[in-house]
Amino acid sequence: MLTDLHVHLRSDDLGATAERHFTTDNVERYTEVASERGIDVLGVSEHVYRFREALEVWRHPFWVENAVDDLGDYCGFVRAETDLRLGIEADFVPGREDRIANLLEGGDWDYVLGSVHFLGDAAVDVGGEWDVWRSEPDPDKVWSRYFATLGEAARSGLFDVLSHPDLVKMWGPERPSPGRDPRFHYELAMDGIVESDVAVEVSTAGLRKAAREIYPSPAFLSMCLEAGRPVALSSDAHTPNELGYRYEEAVELLGSLGVREIAVFEHRERRLVPLGWES
Ligand SMILES: [Zn+2]
Numbered sequence: 001m002l003t004d005l006h007v008h009l010r011s012d013d014l015g016a017t018a019e020r021h022f023t024t025d026n027v028e029r030y031t032e033v034a035s036e037r038g039i040d041v042l043g044v045s046e047h048v049y050r051f052r053e054a055l056e057v058w059r060h061p062f063w064v065e066n067a068v069d070d071l072g073d074y075c076g077f078v079r080a081e082t083d084l085r086l087g088i089e090a091d092f093v094p095g096r097e098d099r100i101a102n103l104l105e106g107g108d109w110d111y112v113l114g115s116v117h118f119l120g121d122a123a124v125d126v127g128g129e130w131d132v133w134r135s136e137p138d139p140d141k142v143w144s145r146y147f148a149t150l151g152e153a154a155r156s157g158l159f160d161v162l163s164h165p166d167l168v169k170m171w172g173p174e175r176p177s178p179g180r181d182p183r184f185h186y187e188l189a190m191d192g193i194v195e196s197d198v199a200v201e202v203s204t205a206g207l208r209k210a211a212r213e214i215y216p217s218p219a220f221l222s223m224c225l226e227a228g229r230p231v232a233l234s235s236d237a238h239t240p241n242e243l244g245y246r247y248e249e250a251v252e253l254l255g256s257l258g259v260r261e262i263a264v265f266e267h268r269e270r271r272l273v274p275l276g277w278e279s
């Protein structure tokens, strides 16, 4: 089986409104492409910060600008009008664990993706005003902080899946590379990951970005597999055409590392299904 659980029904543009995208017509565009590409389990995971309720967790100016939709309407739409699995991509905000838990408690999620996009007030995946590389030019500091925060996210127990787990590499050659062996930085996440019950996302989104690599790197993925963590396979699609993006490469990578099963979720219960295209 193949899954795509980290999927957005719209782009990250502020102009991509809920009214235009949380519709059965739009969902049909996604389900058609998913079935053409052999994706058996399709779920959606909108960004938590696009919902007003997220402002109870954090009032970062980027969130304030984005938080215009109603979380209950999103959940109600997915449950009542689609066959999609219901997920959410929730940011890990250190120190706000109780507030994140409160926010998530209200939802009937099939799964919760946990993402580290921000280090303090600065983001690892957006350019411009909030770009982390503006305030911290030392790549080893950025990478260390990112992986330490990822480990905390795992340890928090708030999430079913750690999304794009080495997102800090997103800019590829457009930002400085760490001087240290990346495994030094990966190790900073491992205690939290070892002690958690979280699945690790393998995401082909990195292939679409300047990094030109699957998230996470084979070395980091191997460390997570050695720790006994299961894999969740996704594309982080923001359009129907991005569903299952270059999955051949992800399936090959997973096969080369001996992964034969991937995770699926229902009502936050995880089970493993065989990995691969149905023959
Ligand atoms: Zn993300």
Ligand SMILES: [Zn+2]
Pocket (backbone or CB within 6 Å): 006, 008, 089, 236
């Ligand atoms: Zn995403």
